[in-house]
Amino acid sequence: MAVSEAQVLEHSGANEHHDDHEHHGNFVTNYIFSLDHKVIGKQFLLTGIFWAIIGGGLSIIFRLQLGFPDMDLEWLRPLLGKWITDTGKLDTEFYLALVTMHGTIMVFFVLTAGLSGTFSNFLIPLQIGARDMASGFMNMLSYWLFFLSSVIMFISLFIETGPAGGGWTIYPPLSALPQAISGSGLGMTLWLVAMVFFIASSLLGGINYISTIINLRTEGMSFTRMPLTIWAFFLTAILGLLSFPVLFACALLLVFDRSFGTSFYLSDIYIGGEALPNTGGSPILFQHLFWFLGHPEVYIIILPALGITSEIISTNARKPIFGYRAMIGSMMGIGVLSFVVWAHHMFVTGMSPFLGSIFMILTLIIAVPSAIKGFNYITTLWRGNIRFTPAMLFSIGLVSLFISGGVTGIFLGNSALDIFLHDTYFVVAHFHLVMGSSAFFGMVAGIYHWYPKMFGRMMDDKLGYIHFWLTFVGVYLVFFPMHYIGIAGFPRRYYSFTNFDAFSSFGDLNMFVSAAAIITFGAQFIFLFNFFYSMIRGRKAPENPWESNTLEWTTPRVPGHGNWPGEIPTVYRWPYDYSKPGSESDFIPQTIPLSSTPESNLAHEEESAKTEQVDK
Amino acid sequence: MDTAFPLKRKDKGTSFKLHPQKVALWLFLVSVFMLFAAWTSAYVVKQSDGTIPDLEIPLMFDYSTIVVVLSSVTMHMAYIFSKRNQILNIKISLLATALLGVTFLVMQCMAAVEFTNAGGYWVGHPMSSFVYVLAGAHGVHLVSAIIFLVIVVNAAFRYRVHSKSMVRIEMCTTYWHFLGGLWMYLYLFLTLNH
Numbered sequence: 147m148a149v150s151e152a153q154v155l156e157h158s159g160a161n162e163h164h165d166d167h168e169h170h171g172n173f174v175t176n177y178i179f180s181l182d183h184k185v186i187g188k189q190f191l192l193t194g195i196f197w198a199i200i201g202g203g204l205s206i207i208f209r210l211q212l213g214f215p216d217m218d219l220e221w222l223r224p225l226l227g228k229w230i231t232d233t234g235k236l237d238t239e240f241y242l243a244l245v246t247m248h249g250t251i252m253v254f255f256v257l258t259a260g261l262s263g264t265f266s267n268f269l270i271p272l273q274i275g276a277r278d279m280a281s282g283f284m285n286m287l288s289y290w291l292f293f294l295s296s297v298i299m300f301i302s303l304f305i306e307t308g309p310a311g312g313g314w315t316i317y318p319p320l321s322a323l324p325q326a327i328s329g330s331g332l333g334m335t336l337w338l339v340a341m342v343f344f345i346a347s348s349l350l351g352g353i354n355y356i357s358t359i360i361n362l363r364t365e366g367m368s369f370t371r372m373p374l375t376i377w378a379f380f381l382t383a384i385l386g387l388l389s390f391p392v393l394f395a396c397a398l399l400l401v402f403d404r405s406f407g408t409s410f411y412l413s414d415i416y417i418g419g420e421a422l423p424n425t426g427g428s429p430i431l432f433q434h435l436f437w438f439l440g441h442p443e444v445y446i447i448i449l450p451a452l453g454i455t456s457e458i459i460s461t462n463a464r465k466p467i468f469g470y471r472a473m474i475g476s477m478m479g480i481g482v483l484s485f486v487v488w489a490h491h492m493f494v495t496g497m498s499p500f501l502g503s504i505f506m507i508l509t510l511i512i513a514v515p516s517a518i519k520g521f522n523y524i525t526t527l528w529r530g531n532i533r534f535t536p537a538m539l540f541s542i543g544l545v546s547l548f549i550s551g552g553v554t555g556i557f558l559g560n561s562a563l564d565i566f567l568h569d570t571y572f573v574v575a576h577f578h579l580v581m582g583s584s585a586f587f588g589m590v591a592g593i594y595h596w597y598p599k600m601f602g603r604m605m606d607d608k609l610g611y612i613h614f615w616l617t618f619v620g621v622y623l624v625f626f627p628m629h630y631i632g633i634a635g636f637p638r639r640y641y642s643f644t645n646f647d648a649f650s651s652f653g654d655l656n657m658f659v660s661a662a663a664i665i666t667f668g669a670q671f672i673f674l675f676n677f678f679y680s681m682i683r684g685r686k687a688p689e690n691p692w693e694s695n696t697l698e699w700t701t702p703r704v705p706g707h708g709n710w711p712g713e714i715p716t717v718y719r720w721p722y723d724y725s726k727p728g729s730e731s732d733f734i735p736q737t738i739p740l741s742s743t744p745e746s747n748l749a750h751e752e753e754s755a756k757t758e759q760v761d762k
Numbered sequence: 763m764d765t766a767f768p769l770k771r772k773d774k775g776t777s778f779k780l781h782p783q784k785v786a787l788w789l790f791l792v793s794v795f796m797l798f799a800a801w802t803s804a805y806v807v808k809q810s811d812g813t814i815p816d817l818e819i820p821l822m823f824d825y826s827t828i829v830v831v832l833s834s835v836t837m838h839m840a841y842i843f844s845k846r847n848q849i850l851n852i853k854i855s856l857l858a859t860a861l862l863g864v865t866f867l868v869m870q871c872m873a874a875v876e877f878t879n880a881g882g883y884w885v886g887h888p889m890s891s892f893v894y895v896l897a898g899a900h901g902v903h904l905v906s907a908i909i910f911l912v913i914v915v916n917a918a919f920r921y922r923v924h925s926k927s928m929v930r931i932e933m934c935t936t937y938w939h940f941l942g943g944l945w946m947y948l949y950l951f952l953t954l955n956h
Contacts, residue, residue, distance in 0.1 A: 280782040349793055357785040391793045395800035399895070407885035410804075410892075426887040428811060431804055438800065 179290075181282030182707050186289050187268030188600060191593070193296060194260020195674070198586075200303075201251035202667050208244045211236045213660025215642045215653075229308070241641045242311040243329045247303065249314025250337065252582065254344055255299070257447040259292050261589045262386075265450055266355045266379040268596065272698035273373050275364025275715055277708045280357040288350040295343035302336035310337035313639060315436060318411035318429050322403045325417055338401055345390045345397075352383035352390075359383075364697070366717035371736070373696050373721045374467060377474050378453020381481045382446050388485070389442035396435035403427070430495050437488035444581045445484045448548075449477060451588020452519060455541040457721075458595050459523055461694045462538035463530030464732050466722035469522045476515030483512045493564040502561040509559035513552070520549050531725065531732070535692070536610025540591035543618045544584050551580025554629065569639075572632025575625045583621045590617075590673065597677075598691045602704040603684030609676040613669055620666030627655050695721045695735045718758065719751075787933050791940050794903060798896070798944060802951055805892050809955065815887045818880055819952050822873035823897075826866050827949045833862035834942040841935045847924050852931075856915045859938070863908045870901050896948050900941070907941050910934050 177185060207226075210217060220234040229240040236244075267285065271278055279285045302309040311329015312321035316337070324331045359380045363372070372380075399410040409424030411432045416422070460467040467473060489497060489505040523545045532538065554576040557563050567573060590613075597605050634652055636643060643649040643656075690699035698705075700715050715737045723734040729746035740747055740755035747755055840855035874894065882890040914934045917923050923931050 281786065284786070349790075353786050353789040353793075356789055357782045360785055361780055361782045387789055387793050388796050391796035392800040395797050395804070399801075399804075402891070402895070408888065408891040409886075410808075410888045426815075426889070428808065428888075431807055434807060435800055435804055 179286060181286050183267045183271050183279045183285060184705065186285050187264050189289050190259060190263030190267060190292070193293065194256050194264060197251050197255040197260060197296065201248050201256055202670065204244045204248045206664055206667050208241055209660040209663045211241060211641065213657040215644050238641045239311055239328050240308055242327065242639065243308045243333065245639055246311050246313050246329065247309050253314060253443065253447065255296060257585045257589070258348065261585060262379070262382055262446065262450050263292065263351060265454060265592050266351065266383070268600065269375055269698065270355055270358055270379055271362070272599070272701065272709060273376050273696050274359060274362060274367050275697050275717065276358060276362035279354050280361060281354055284350050284354050288347045288354065291343045291347035291350065295340045295347060298336050298340040298343065302333050302340070305332055307331040307333055309333040315440065316400070318400060318403065318432050319415055322400060322411055323417070324404070335404070338397055341397055342394065345394045348386050348390050352386040355379055355383040356387070364714050364717055371717055371720045374456035374470070374473055375453040378449045378477060381477050382449045385442045385446050385481055385484065389439040392435060393439035396432060396439065400432065433492050433495060434488070437491045440491065441488045442484040445480055447585045448581050449480070451544060451585040454588045454592040455523065455544050457696070458537050458541040458591055459526050460722050460724060461692050462533045462535055463527050464533070464724045465526055465530040466724055467522065468525040470720070470722065472518055473522055476518040479515035480512060483508060487512065490559055493561045494568045506559055506561040510556060513556055516552050520545065535594065536607060536614055537591045537595035539611070539614040540587045540594065543614065544587040544591065547579050547584045547587060547621065551576055551584065555580060567632060569637055570632035571628045571636045571638060574638055575628035575632055578625050583625065593677070595692065597680070598687030599698055601681050602687055603680050604687050604691065605680045605684060606676050609672055613673045613676065616669035617666055620662055620669060623662035624659055624666060627659050631655060693733050695723060695733055697736060700735065700737055781929065783929065784933060787936060797899070798948070801892070801896055808888055814889055817882045817890055817956070819893070819956055820873040820876040820880070822869055822876050823949055826869035826873060827945065829862055829866045829869060830942050830945050833859050833866065834939055836862060837935055837938045841931055844923050844928060844931050845925050849921065849924065852918050852923055856911065856918055860908060860911050860915060863904060863911065867901055867904060870897055873897070893952060896952070900945055900948060904941055907937050910937060
């Protein structure tokens with residue numbers, strides 16, 4: 147149901163998109179195989195939204211099972227067919243596939259491609275003052291590889307043996323042996339093939355983002371004058387460049403184990419009393435390789451959201467971002483640390499307790515840069531002239547979720563506590579708050595904020611407020627109770643808890659979580675309506691609706707290919723001159739020379755204003 | 763509103779500039795490096811388990827290593843010749859490089875046969891499968907480098923490689939040296955770890 151609706155919505159979106167513009171070149175080169183970074187960004191966005199609906203829809207199906215285990219799900223038969231058993235229940239193996247695909251889709255297709263892909267593509271050239279990406283062709287290839295990967299992953303949802311079912315972390319031996327569960331058959335193969343294309347897409351995109359930021363900045367746009375969004379995308383791309391090849395290495399060995407008879411991850415396995423020939427491998431090896439990607443991956447997801455938030459909070463608090471350099475430093479710190487903490491996902495694999503304590507300390511150190519960012523957001527908001535736009539609300543929501551999810555990270559990073567909490571709903575609650583919902587809030591905030599530049603129209607504020615409050619309250623109602631469920635000992639990925647007496651008193655809490663999840667998911671359709679409706683009927687946007695300083699707001703209402711009709715603007719100052727003492731206006735765009743604002747210049751700026759070269 | 767603005771060739775920019783394609787190549791090399799770093803560290807982790815089968819690294823690897831070093835020398839000669847505009851020498855040394863590259867690949871295949879005959883099977887203990895994975899993945903990258911080289915050779919025969927048109931051959935040289943260096947690393951890694 148959700149699936150078909152999504153297709154209709156996306157379809158109408160694509161149509162609209164096409165009517166809104168005049169044509170140069172033909173439809174195919176302008177909107178399908180486009181080399182323009184803005185169109186590619188929008189393609190990533192629409193595909194990401196499509197995946198978000200599917201990923202969210204899958205979670206609603208398994209939440210029905212968890213919250214209402216006795217419910218008759220016969221009415222889902224038109225959608226799920228034989229995945230509904232004769233007694234009207236969800237098939238147990240399909241439940242695992244749902245959980246797996248929800249994770250995979252959300253982590254990779256929505257919050258990596260949908261978030262980084264959209265905003266890195268759309269914002270990097272606009273905010274650094276470039277005509278386009280370093281290589282438009284590679285950029286197009288990046289999207290189409292992602293599209294191909296999406297198609298393969300989408301097809302895997304419909305095959306007879308079902309999609310991959312070994313969890314999004316695809317731990318062998320479960321994922322390596324097709325005879326283990328039906329989800330380790332063709333579904334797993336398609337998963338791996340799709341991920342290979344996905345990795346190629348991410349690498350092409352990342353290489354492009356980095357070389358664009360290094361090479362194509364406009365005059366005056368030094369690294370210390372770059373908006374924090376660009377810093378975030380830059381560091382994200384570096385993380386991706388270093389970690390995705392490792393996932394590739396890891397997945398390729400799994401492919402060899404599955405289809406070419408090797409035993410990298412397999413050893414001493416008996417199935418139905420029969421010994422498998424594989425010897426010498428180790429499933430722990432997989433976990434090391436996987437989490438070496440997997441941990442940076444969560445920062446690949448959250449850093450762009452944090453960058454977007456920095457920009458939106460500063461603009462709408464009408465104050466310079468607090469601690470610009472500290473923000474960059476802490477993002478770098480997070481980036482470096484993200485590569486040396488992977489084993490905190492593996493505390494219960496029997497690793498040496500000494501090694502565990504080292505990884506624990508490194509993990510807890512991440513709290514420092516993360517807290518710096520949290521404090522800086524709050525101090526930026528402190529005594530600002532806050533404008534509560536929907537984008538601002540979602541950004542503040544991100545800060546709230548990032549903090550409350552981050553606090554439980556300190557619990558989980560502790561190797562002793564983790565023995566109890568490992569693989570419980572406490573973990574689920576933790577990462578859904580700190581990276582899932584946070585990154586989602588960042589993405590939605592970004593859409594509300596840059597929608598005027600993307601489509602030339604404003605989104606409806608009132609619908610935005612309703613969307614925000616339902617989502618914000620809803621997310622907390624979903625994930626906060628999960629901490630209790632986790633402390634009570636509920637393991638993740640279990641189909642049902644009705645057989646355990648100890649868990650029966652938590653049945654209504656699970657029901658509550660499911661009800662909240664359904665309402666929160668429903669609220670997203672308000673956003674979808676707003677998103678597509680505003681493309682046609684939205685109020686026409688002014689060039690700089692948020693009175694922001696960055697370069698993208700100096701372009702025409704709907705920037706064409708090449709972004710600026712005339713010369714590329716020159717940059718004379720950092721992007722956060724909001725409410726500068728002495729200045730009449732409460733914002734000074736980056737294109738205003740220091741020499742023309744003597745009333746508000748600080749002492750050192752007055753010095754550099756003397757030597758400033760202004761070409762007018 | 764949506765007019766296509768002319769993409770001007772001479773836009774203003776910051777003074778800190780590198781060649782975008784070269785940056786992209788270096789970033790690609792970083793990702794290739796990470797791929798092999800992942801595998802070789804997995805190898806070390808695997809090795810620390812104990813239970814290592816008694817396997818000899820094929821002798822042929824010694825010879826193929828010499829070939830790959832020679833090919834790097836000829837590649838670099840081609841680069842120097844193109845700086846000096848010695849067109850004929852460019853062509854000869856590029857062709858020699860390509861020939862050495864193909865020879866290297868053939869020798870790697872022979873090494874695989876030798877390894878199999880000595881009991882190092884693809885389907886077997888991970889330690890022997892790893893040798894195939896490392897050498898094979900390096901070989902696949904070398905195939906891509908040979909394709910790149912063929913493109914440069916083609917350009918050289920059209921007089922498009924000379925001191926004022928160096929980007930292509932510079933990038934090809936970088937890639938070739940990188941893969942040569944990568945093989946040296948893998949060779950030393952495999953021999954010293956046995």
